[in-house]
Amino acid sequence: MSSRSRITATVLVTFAAGVAMAGDPYLPEDDEVLQTLPVAVLAGQSEVADLRRRLLKEPEDADLAAQVANAYVQLGKQGGGPRYYGYARAAIEPWWDESAPPAEILRVRAKLKETDHEYAAALEDIETLLQSRPRDSQAWIEAVNLHRVQGDYDAAWVACDQLSEFAEGVARVFCRVPLLAVTGGAEEAAGLIEQALPITKEKLPAVAPWLLTQQAETARALGRDDVAERAYREGLALDTNDGFLKRAYADFLLDRDRADEVAAMLGDDLSDNGYLLAAAIAARQTGDTARAAELRRELADRFRETRLRGDLPHGRFEARFALELEDNPQRALELALANWDRQKEARDTRNVLEAALAAQQPVAAAEAIGFxxxxxxxxVALQRLVEQLVEQLEAKP
Incomplete structure (x- = not known):
């Protein structure tokens, strides 16, 4: 593999994580007892332990600190839970408040701020990095992603165009696909994905699950469930620990009254709050009230602990919790709107529409509909909700 291909692989693996790594990081104690973890995480721990021992001897080595932090970020992405983002933060703590730390520190610091939903602060770090490395493909991809998550599609396209001035074709495709999918070009995105999949599987296999997730989500949005189903399954066959993919497929199944399959897919791995939420909703859908109540209490406890640490739970998850597990549409609407102010991905917008509909407050969804x-x-799912909200508004006296 050429050096450029290796760079592109790194770029896209990082981009694939996206907001899928959302969590509530904290600084753990060194002797904290770890919960039951997926096999991939347990395997990765021994590798990062060696790096960590080296860092203890050389705590001022910025490159080594960034390497340790990135390793922990990957463990967190593989299902290890938010504590691994805390370990990553601890590794780069000496540089956390510096205005212009080394480039690799900036990169991983931005990723950690992103996991904590501090998108503007993450973007500042990426822009600082780009001042010294204007041809850094990975940084441009991160900039595109951060603009897109916040709903600033114009800025995202500008960043994508700047990347396209020097990056190779495959990087341009991966930059364009997520944007096209939400800006009226879903058909074009689907075509680009179809063209890019063969070379991605051959040359960049680590990125294939991300691209398959994009294919599945684009097909789902277009109402092509058969294509979506195949892509979800193929992606999971390649990477059973992809958190974003598992959460997306769980939602797909829940929407189609296939809750039993959600429970089977997730198994006992509920370390991720998104997994726990999906499992609780699935238990409720299947009529297992005792299991649903148990999981609901556990998720409520996690949200409470997050607030006790001075952080906020992920608004996307908490809004769904309020609506689908607590039957509190007014609270769900408040949470969904607050979350939508920060991030505007499809699931965030859907939360606003569903909560407004349940609360019988269609006007509250006006900004999201306009967006x-x-x-x-x-x-198709969002369009149905919009139509229902319009009907609800027209029926009001």
Whole structure:
């Protein structure tokens, strides 16, 4: 593999994590007892332990600290839970408040801020990095991602165009696909994915699960469930620990009254709050009230602990918790709107629409509906909700 291909692989693996790594990081104690973890995480711990021992001897080595932090980020992404983001933060703590730390510290610091939903602060770090490395593909991809998550599609396209001035074709495709999917170009995105999949599987296999997730989500939005199903399954066959993919497929199954399959897919691995939420909703859908109540209490405890640490739970998860597990549409609407102010991905917008509909407050969804129309977003699930909200509004005296 050429050096450029290795760089592109790194870029896209990092981009694939996206907001899928969302969690609530904290600084753990060194002697904290670890919960039951997926096999991939347990295997990775021995590798990062060696790096960590080296860092203890050389705590001022920025490159080594960034390497340790990135290793922990990957463990967190593989299902280890938010504590691994805390370990990553601890590794780069000496540089956390510096305005211009080394480039690799900036990169991983931005990723950690992103996991904590501090998107503006993460973008500042990426922009600082780009001042010294204007042809850094990975940094441009991160900039695109951060703009897109916040719903600033114009800025995301500008960053994507700047990347396209020097990056190779495959990087341009991966930059464009997520943006096209939400700005009226879902059909074009689907075509680009189809073209890119063969070379991705051959040359960049680590990125294939991410691209398959994009294929699945684009097909789902277009109402092509058969294509979506195949892509979800193929992606999971390649990487059973991809958190974003598992959460997306769980939602797909729940929407189609296939809750039993959600429980089977997730198994006992509920370390991720998104997994726990999906498992609780699945238990409720299947009528297992005792299991649903148990999981609901556990998730409520996690949210409470997060607040006790001075952080906020992920609004996307907490809004769904309020609506689908606590039957509190008003609270769900408040949480969904607060979360939508920070991030505007499809699931965040859907939370606003569903909560407004359940609370019988269609006007509360007006800004989200306007956002979808302005962007030209194509999504059959969102469109159905918009139509229901319009009907609800028209029926009001």
């Amino acid at each position: 979808l129309k302005e962007a030209g977003t194509q999504d």
